[in-house]
Every structure is written in C-alpha cells, then in structure tokens.
Amino acid sequence: MAWTRQLLRVNLTEGTCIPEPLNMDWANQYLGQRGLATRYLVEEIDPQCDALGADNKMIMATGPLTGTMASTAGRYSVITKSPLTGAVACSNSGGFFGAELKNAGWDMIIFEGKSPAPVYLHIENNNATLMPATDLWGKSCWETDEMLHAKHQDPQMRIAVVGRSAEQGCLFSSVINDLHRAAGRSGVGTVMASKNLKAVAVRGSLGVGNIKDPARFMSAVSAGKKVLAENPVTGEGLPALGTQVLMNVINEVGAMPTRNMQEVQFEGASKISGEAMLEPRESDGKPNLTRNGGCFACTIACGRISTIDREHFSVKEKPQYWGNSGGLEYEAAWALGSDTGVDDLDALTYVNFLCNEDGMDPISFGATVAAAMELFESGAISTQHTDGVELKFGNAQALCWAAEKSATGEGFGADINLGSRRLCEKYGRPELSMTVKGQEFPAYDPRGIQGMGLTYATSNRGACHLRSYTVSSEILGVPEKTDPLQTEGKAGLVKAFQDATAAVDSSGLCVFTTFAWTLDDISPQIDAACDGDWSPERLVEVGERIWQLERDFNMKAGITGSDDTLPQRLLKDAAKSGPAKGKVCELGEMLPEYYQLRGWTQDGQLTAETRSKFDLPS
Amino acid sequence: MKIKFKLYATLQDKLPANAVDNAVEVDVDEQVTLFQLIDQFGVPRESAHLVLVNGTYFAAEQRAETGVLSDGDVVAIWPPVAGG
Numbered sequence: 001m002a003w004t005r006q007l008l009r010v011n012l013t014e015g016t017c018i019p020e021p022l023n024m025d026w027a028n029q030y031l032g033q034r035g036l037a038t039r040y041l042v043e044e045i046d047p048q049c050d051a052l053g054a055d056n057k058m059i060m061a062t063g064p065l066t067g068t069m070a071s072t073a074g075r076y077s078v079i080t081k082s083p084l085t086g087a088v089a090c091s092n093s094g095g096f097f098g099a100e101l102k103n104a105g106w107d108m109i110i111f112e113g114k115s116p117a118p119v120y121l122h123i124e125n126n127n128a129t130l131m132p133a134t135d136l137w138g139k140s141c142w143e144t145d146e147m148l149h150a151k152h153q154d155p156q157m158r159i160a161v162v163g164r165s166a167e168q169g170c171l172f173s174s175v176i177n178d179l180h181r182a183a184g185r186s187g188v189g190t191v192m193a194s195k196n197l198k199a200v201a202v203r204g205s206l207g208v209g210n211i212k213d214p215a216r217f218m219s220a221v222s223a224g225k226k227v228l229a230e231n232p233v234t235g236e237g238l239p240a241l242g243t244q245v246l247m248n249v250i251n252e253v254g255a256m257p258t259r260n261m262q263e264v265q266f267e268g269a270s271k272i273s274g275e276a277m278l279e280p281r282e283s284d285g286k287p288n289l290t291r292n293g294g295c296f297a298c299t300i301a302c303g304r305i306s307t308i309d310r311e312h313f314s315v316k317e318k319p320q321y322w323g324n325s326g327g328l329e330y331e332a333a334w335a336l337g338s339d340t341g342v343d344d345l346d347a348l349t350y351v352n353f354l355c356n357e358d359g360m361d362p363i364s365f366g367a368t369v370a371a372a373m374e375l376f377e378s379g380a381i382s383t384q385h386t387d388g389v390e391l392k393f394g395n396a397q398a399l400c401w402a403a404e405k406s407a408t409g410e411g412f413g414a415d416i417n418l419g420s421r422r423l424c425e426k427y428g429r430p431e432l433s434m435t436v437k438g439q440e441f442p443a444y445d446p447r448g449i450q451g452m453g454l455t456y457a458t459s460n461r462g463a464c465h466l467r468s469y470t471v472s473s474e475i476l477g478v479p480e481k482t483d484p485l486q487t488e489g490k491a492g493l494v495k496a497f498q499d500a501t502a503a504v505d506s507s508g509l510c511v512f513t514t515f516a517w518t519l520d521d522i523s524p525q526i527d528a529a530c531d532g533d534w535s536p537e538r539l540v541e542v543g544e545r546i547w548q549l550e551r552d553f554n555m556k557a558g559i560t561g562s563d564d565t566l567p568q569r570l571l572k573d574a575a576k577s578g579p580a581k582g583k584v585c586e587l588g589e590m591l592p593e594y595y596q597l598r599g600w601t602q603d604g605q606l607t608a609e610t611r612s613k614f615d616l617p618s
Numbered sequence: 619m620k621i622k623f624k625l626y627a628t629l630q631d632k633l634p635a636n637a638v639d640n641a642v643e644v645d646v647d648e649q650v651t652l653f654q655l656i657d658q659f660g661v662p663r664e665s666a667h668l669v670l671v672n673g674t675y676f677a678a679e680q681r682a683e684t685g686v687l688s689d690g691d692v693v694a695i696w697p698p699v700a701g702g
Contacts, residue, residue: 231698232665232667232697232698233698233699233700236628236697237627237628237697237698237699237700238700238701240627240628241627241628241699242701243701243702244701245626245627245696245699245700245701246699246700246701248626248640248694249626249668249696249699252624252670252673252692252694253670253673253674253675254673270639270640274627275626275627275630275640302701329701330701330702331702465702466702469702472700475668476668476698476699476700477667477668477675477698478698478700481675481677483675511702512700512702515700578673579672579673579674
C-alpha cells in the first residue's frame with residue numbers, strides 16, 4: 001500500500017481538524033503527491049476563485065514512497081491555485097518535513113477556509129490541533145522555527161512556515177521547511193499566509209508501513225541506490241558541486257539569461273559558479289562551500305551548506321549571518337547573479353540566506369529585480385522610487401537592499417513583491433517582463449536551448465524548468481544528446497519529459513534521481529510498495545493524465561492557448577553571442593506538433609476524445 | 619596556434635597550477651585532435667563527456683578528427699554533470 005490511506009482536512013474558518021479516508025480510486029489514477037492532490041483541488045475549488053480568498057484551498061501532499069527507505073523519498077508538494085499566475089500551483093520540496101508528515105500517519109493535509117486570527121497547525125501523529133500564532137505573526141521563518149521548537153521542547157519536530165514576505169502579500173512567497181528547503185515557486189506561501197496559517201509543525205513516530213511486498217521493496221530500493229552511487233552525475237558531480245556545476249556549462253553554450261534576458265552570456269559567470277564556491281577566500285582562507293547536504297533518505301546529497309565572508313559589506317555588522325546555512329543552488333545563483341549582472345558571490349549568498357529567512361522564491365525575486373533594473377536604466381523608474389538607490393545592473397549593494405525590502409514588503413519592496421509582470425505593467429513597460437503566464441523564467445535561455453522554449457510556453461505553472469528538463473538531453477547529453485539549436489523532435493521530447501516528471505513528482509521521489517534512473521528503475525520500487533501494477537507504461541499514463549488534468553484546470557481558470565507563448569524579446573530579438581548568435585526561439589515550429597501529440601485542438605483546447613481517454617472529471 | 623583549454627567540475631584538478639578561471643592557454647599543432655588534447659592533460663577519455671569547442675558540442679566520433687580547431691578557439695570539457 002505505502003499510502004497511509006488517511007488525509008487530514010483542516011477547516012481554518014471553523015477551526016476543525018478532521019481525518020478522512022484517502023480516495024483510493026483517485027490514488028490508483030493519480031498515484032499521490034502532485035497528481036492526487038491536483039485531483040482533490042480540481043474537485044473542491046472553482047478554478048476561477050480568488051487565489052488569495054477563503055474559497056481557495058491549499059494541499060500539502062506526500063507520495064506513496066515518501067518516508068520510506070527509498071533514496072530521496074522525503075518529498076512533499078504544496079498544491080493550490082497560484083496568486084502569481086492564476087494557474088494551478090504545485091511546488092515540490094525536500095528536507096525532512098514531508099517524511100515527518102508521512103510518519104505521523106498522513107498522506108496529505110487539505111487546508112480550507114481562512115482563520116479569523118493567526119494560527120499554526122500542530123501534529124503529533126494522530127493528534128492534530130490548531131494553535132494560536134499571534135506571537136509568531138510578523139516573525140521570519142527562522143525566528144518562527146526557533147520559537148516553535150523552544151515552545152514544544154522537541155528538537156525533532158519538523159516545521160514548514162511562511163515568512164514576513166508572505167504575510168505582506170508578496171506574490172512569489174515560498175513555504176520554507178527545515179530552515180532552508182522550499183516549496184518555492186508560484187506563491188504557494190502567499191496562499192498559506194492569506195489563510196492566516198503561519199506554520200505546520202509535525203512530529204511523526206508511527207513509521208511508514210503498509211509496504212505491499214517488503215522483501216521485494218528492499219531489493220528494488222537497494223538496486224536503485226546502487227545505480228545512483230555508480231552514476232557519475234548522482235554519485236560524484238552533484239555531491240561535489242551541486243546544481244551550481246551548471247553555471248559555467250550553460251554560460252559556455254550561450255544559454256545563460258543575462259541582465260533581464262537581454263544577453264545570453266554573463267562575463268562574471270565563473271565568479272559565481274560551483275567551482276568558485278570551492279575557492280578559498282582571501283580573508284579567512286575558507287571557501288564559500290562548507291559541505292554538501294542531503295534531504296531525508298537521499299543518497300545523492302546535492303544540497304549546499306555555505307558561509308559568507310564576515311568581512312563582506314552585507315554582513316560585516318550582522319553576526320547573525322556569519323554561520324552556516326543553505327547555500328546557492330544554480331537557479332538562485334543565476335537569478336540573483338547573472339540576471340541582475342551581479343558577480344559578487346558573497347552578496348548572492350547573503351541574498352539567498354534572506355530568501356530562505358523570509359520565504360521569497362529566489363528565482364522570481366531575482367528575475368523581478370532584474371526587470372526593475374531594466375526599468376531603472378530605461379528611466380521608467382528613478383531614485384525617487386528606490387529611496388535614492390541606484391538600481392542598476394551589476395550593483396551588488398542595490399541587490400542586497402532590494403532583498404531586505406522584499407523580505408518586509410517595505411517601500412519599494414512592495415513593488416518588487418508584485419513579481420515581474422505586474423511591476424512592469426505598473427510602470428508602463430509590460431514588454432520588459434520576462435515571464436510566461438505571469439511566472440518568471442528560470443536559468444536557461446530558450447534561444448540557445450530550443451526545447452526549453454516549448455517547455456516554458458506549455459508549462460502548466462508558467463515558466464518553469466522542472467516541468468520538462470530537456471536541458472538534460474539538449475545540453476548535458478543525459479540520457480542522449482540532442483542538438484539544442486534544432487527544433488525537430490522537440491515536441492515529442494518535451495511531452496516525454498513532462499509526462500515522466502509528473503509521475504516522479506507524484507511518487508515521493510526527487511526528480512534529480514532521473515539523471516541516473518529511468519522509469520525502469522523507479523517502477524519496481526513503486527510496484528513493490530503499492531497495491532496494483534505500477535509498470536513504467538502505467539507511470540507514463542499516470543503522468544500524462546496528470547498533465548491533462550492540470551491543463552484542464554488552467555483552461556477552466558481562464559487561461560487559453562494564446563498564453564502558451566514567450567516574451568517578444570525571446571521570439572524577435574536574436575541572441576548576441578555564443579553558438580546561438582543570430583537565433584531566436586522558434587516556438588512556432590514546435591507548438592502545433594506538441595498540441596497534436598497532446599490530443600488538443602489547434603488552439604490548445606482539450607478535445608472530448610482526450611478528456612474521455614484520460615477519464616478527466618467534467 | 620594558440621587555443622584556450624578549460625576543464626571543469628571534478629576534472630579541474632587535471633589543470634596545471636597556472637590555470638586561471640579553469641583555463642590555460644596552450645600552443646598546439648594545427649592538426650591536433652580533441653582526443654590528443656584530452657590525453658595531453660591526463661583526462662580519461664570516458665570522463666570527457668561534454669566536449670565543447672566555442673560552446674558547440676563535439677561528439678565522440680568527431681574527437682579523433684584533425685583540422686577541427688583554429689587559432690583562438692576555446693575548448694571546454696566536463697565529466698557527466700547535471701543540475702536543475
């Protein structure tokens with residue numbers, strides 16, 4: 001089984017916490033986590049509801065393997081309607097919170113309504129209680145975590161929390177768990193704060209039972225771990241350099257979005273790369289990177305634990321930031337660095353700490369600051385808006401200032417917290433927003449990696465690399481190398497990645513395993529743990545059903561095929577350097593074939609035949 | 619002719635001590651192959667997964683060809699890497 005077969009329904013308006021059986025018919029169709037929670041969301045909310053209203057719901061969901069001994073099996077996701085995009089939001093996080101929730105006996109928590117006053121949810125196995133959180137409101141994620149651990153006198157309690165940015169309505173706030181892991185994108189933390197829910201604190205000691213065939217499960221899990229250990233990516237590269245190993249790669253191939261995506265290569269990339277994080281500092285002889293770190297049950301351990309140079313301007317008078325904390329991942333380093341033109345590794349690390357401390361998504365934050373910098377340099381905003389700060393590309397002090405303002409929502413921080421699209425619209429330059437469906441781009445320029453253009457345009461949560469990471473094939477040659485500058489075959493490649501990823505995101509496993517594992521490695525683990533037959537083919541079918549369900553929700557929310565596009569800059573302005581010099585993203589060459597492969601109409605609508613094929617709800 | 623040669627990630631230890639930003643300038647014959655360069659720096663051929671010349675990927679079968687490099691080219695090499 002692996003599922004606990006029990007969910008917790010928390011009505012914040014009424015103040016009730018009621019267990020109910022998991023819908024196993026849906027579990028068989030959607031597996032768990034991303035897929036299953038989306039099925040509940042579709043059933044229970046109006047897609048056109050106000051994302052920050054009481055009618056929206058927020059679901060924290062584990063997968064059937066979450067909390068088990070399978071490698072990386074600590075994942076959970078937060079599913080809701082996004083205030084940033086109006087589309088379905090599904091943000092996946094590691095750390096230890098998800099496994100703790102599962103060990104407390106819950107597959108998922110559905111939060112509905114809105115509490116009249118700040119509360120937090122305390123779970124100790126089967127006992128779930130809403131507790132007053134007035135004293136926690138206005139505190140950062142880190143302060144709240146410390147206060148709750150002190151209050152409950154339980155160092156093993158795991159906490160997911162929203163920071164001050166979310167309380168202030170920042171539209172790209174994350175849910176932070178275990179201090180520096182995040183359900184990062186699409187403003188899922190903003191929804192949580194809108195419900196006056198400050199934190200979820202969980203202690204689970206029940207274990208995860210219900211494994212269908214324990215002996216076969218242990219054997220499948222061991223085989224999977226062996227594959228991860230022997231693969232050079234998951235066994236060597238990711239532990240040593242983390243995702244930041246990509247900084248120099250992506251810059252070299254000319255797909256590094258730079259200065260609000262005006263350019264595709266950043267002259268300062270090497271200074272903020274994974275290799276640079278290993279270099280000893282002049283001041284104290286220590287490198288930025290202290291060690292790698294792993295989430296629950298992970299045998300890869302790609303996480304970064306870093307320190308900032310104590311002599312750096314950002315922290316010289318702030319000893320609270322001198323210790324070890326979550327360091328730069330590639331996406332954060334790109335958004336905070338290349339996209340803003342800042343090549344100061346310590347400044348980026350400081351801003352990354354602030355993003356964790358107060359729950360800003362560093363991708364959306366960095367990309368929005370980049371847009372603000374272009375607005376500033378073009379004269380659309382001035383020092384009158386920025387308290388006298390010269391918000392220019394490359395200004396590390398300005399970047400740090402912007403993060404401090406975003407964390408509290410004060411002054412110009414309130415403008416940044418609108419996200420790139422609304423900020424650029426407010427100041428009359430909507431074309432400067434580098435977003436799809438209102439969500440900011442991640443770290444791959446689609447002029448240099450054509451498949452990623454289709455990935456972004458069709459992603460069900462707006463611009464996102466984690467919905468179909470074709471970079472793996474187009475640049476990194478995993479599992480097979482394809483030409484990043486060609487569009488032929490990319491529609492099928494994107495669809496295959498989208499479907500497989502949706503299945504992995506619904507299992508409780510980390511998508512990073514797929515640098516070494518295929519569904520042939522994952523399937524035996526799920527099949528041994530869960531009732532039913534979970535062949536690779538069935539996982540693909542489940543993944544496609546999830547994709548269609550998310551698309552259907554978005555269509556009902558008012559999104560159309562015309563939203564499956566990219567900013568004009570990427571479609572009209574050619575790359576200025578590198579192998580893609582002279583090229584734009586040829587989205588139009590890929591989109592029609594993609595629609596056809598999906599079984600959609602020429603304008604991107606689901607057909608009755610497709611709806612029937614996947615048994616989608618009406 | 620002179621080219622710039624770069625090694626990254628777990629291969630960077632193969633570079634000489636005078637490397638700056640993971641790169642060294644090297645004098646090479648015009649007929650040099652990529653495999654000869656890879657061998658010269660002690661990089662196991664199976665570890666040279668991503669071989670880029672001026673940012674463009676060269677597959678294994680192209681690495682034994684002569685005449686692929688010109689003066690001022692940049693050769694950059696990674697072992698199998700990935701991220702997200």
